[in-house]
Amino acid sequence: MPRKLPEIDRRKFLKGVAVGGAAVGLAGSAEAQTGAPAAAGRSLAKAPLPSAAMRAAEEKVPAEVEKLTTQKTGSDFMVDVVKTLGIDYLAACPGSTFRALQESFINYGANKQPEWLTCLHEEASVAMAHGYSKIAGKPMAAMVHGTVGLQHASMAIYNAWCDRAPVIVFTASAGATDDRRPGVEWAHSVQDGASLVRDFSKWDDMPWSLQHFAESMVRAYKVATTAPTAPVVIVAEGKLQEAPLHADEAKKLTIPKLVPNTQPQGDLNAVRETAKLLVAAENPLIVADRYARTPEAIPLLIKLAELLQAPVVDLRARMNFPNQHPLNHSDRFRALLSQADVMLALEPVDLYGEINGMRDQIERTSRKITKPGAKIVTIGSNDLLIHANYQDFQRFETQDISISGDAEATMPSLIEAVQRALTDNRKSALAARGQKLAEAKKESTERLRGEAAYAWDASPLSLARLSMELWAQIKGEDWSLVSSGGGGGGWPFRLWNFDKAYHHIGGSGGSGMGYGLPASVGAALANKERGRLSVSIQTDGDFMISPGAMWTMAHHQIPMLVVMNNNRAYHQEVMHIQRMANRHNRGVDRAWIGTTIRDPNIDYGQLARSMGVFGEGPITDPKDLGPAIKKALEVVKRGEPALVDVYTQPR
């Protein structure tokens, strides 16, 4: 997969080293014997032959020979274990604490399943694995250097945790105190390596034996992939990796068979109660957030919504529901919520935030948006995995029915219960409601089309224009939007046609900066195997946290079209500083300090080209964008990455 590099002529190189080495040695010998300086050029021809005594000393076998090589090590067995799990890729920035494992993966493991991917930052390695899981529906691995590598990776692990994404993280330690070389190995060693990320990972272990490693590895995979899915961490101790593995020891080792866990389903009685409420409701509302775990989730939710003729709001932590479906009313969320008598929230990430509004002024005031007496029902697995320290669990909100279980796994029983509760009379009433909703959807789409026309010809470009220029070029392809949260100011979700599970990858979870590009690269890697076109709308501030992922994309030939939403600032932060300046009555004229990325503007096309990625732009005239995207797409269709830089409006 990596590009071939020019090879050094190894034979010539070794010959040069051997001759040079011999010349130095013999010259020294001659000088010692004769007391005269050895003249360059005569050393080889005139060197004395070794005496019989010297030959005997060199050929004598010492009583104890230090064993310097071995055939098999603990790290080889670790590779055997990982291979049983079907992990296709492992992303890593090199680190000496896992040197044996790396060598085993690429040589003993033949660099296949998993294939080793070179990253330029540990944060990118984990974000790549995070993005990959969104498309592939299974974990990828990231290996990070002991201590310092894990520190780099920690924010990306936090994102994966907040997003409940399964990622396998390996880290390592240099071994026991008497095995560590002085200096850096001590700085990179740690007693409890995973403690750094324990608050935001689902499980971790540092195996003390190879058998322990095998069992913990299989357990880690099962734990990571059972809802609520989340990252897990395995610490591979250095000595365990590097120690020779003798045949008699190897025979005793076993690798447990991976049998995936079933996913937790909600209580059937509570599901039946929910079905009755939904069928009887005059204005039910379904709100899906981190709902879809597999592609099967979408048709299940369509079935439920159509049975009830109920509007669905997709909060898009996952690709939950087709955006053009007549029952998708995501753009009318608050209006529908204020009228709802029953709200069903599927895997809510922030239930309080969904049904309350909070104003960001000096005194933060909040108000409930739901009408009095509205019933709130949740189906979700959030409470099955909650830790104390980091507060990603959000503010507490009361529910009328709270069903603990994976929403997707619970959906078939809810559908069945709704079907049983529906009478013919009720069905005809619901059909009338569905008709009204379909008309409202039509009006809403027309309104959004009109909104997109504002500033259509503006420069810098509007995000509506950027989104629709991109859509025009990709809508005939088997496309996948792999940018965090979609990108493009939400315009793709308004006017494109999302109806497949891979059409977007949701958000980062924790909103930690630097997720966007490497997550896109990971998702694009999964799409590459499936022959899909990956496109990503990248924001400049987030992009520059981890731009090295472009090199990874070029090196491993991962095709993806990147369109830069280059507004030359951390605009959300500009607004925060503006808010504070206004609050303090000091004027906003310095709000740009520390928040803008201009003077000089970054040339993303040039940056891309420097890393082997096709780069175009910056585009400032809207008329130039379509042709630039078309040109870049030709590159992507050849199997290579490309980037188009676009100067955009702030939001």
Add this chain to the structure above:
Amino acid sequence: MTGVKLLLTAGVALLWAASASAQQQQQAPRGSADSGRKLYESFGCYQCHNRAAQGAGATGPRLAPGPLPFQAFIQQVRHPRYEMPPYEAAIVTDQQVADIYAFLQTIPKPPDPKTIPLLN
């Protein structure tokens, strides 16, 4: 979530804008559109409402064409509803608000979306 909340804000503002009468528009003090264009930039209005005042679903409603009646406009600037930060007279004078308002009144209507092939 934030985006949806603010979209609602945008929707409310649009309704408000639609109800503006010509008479109310005429009550606006005289302002300089040229000065207003510069002030719109320097006071950072564009950060949330974009450079053509077209708004952004997630951050701020559309301001033009057809801005709010001036009295409602200046009320929103001084004592904003929802998320907008307040701009007091010590920071933006009434005349400067009038200039910005004059600039917003110069912003033309967008093209009919039916005439834009990419929107059809």
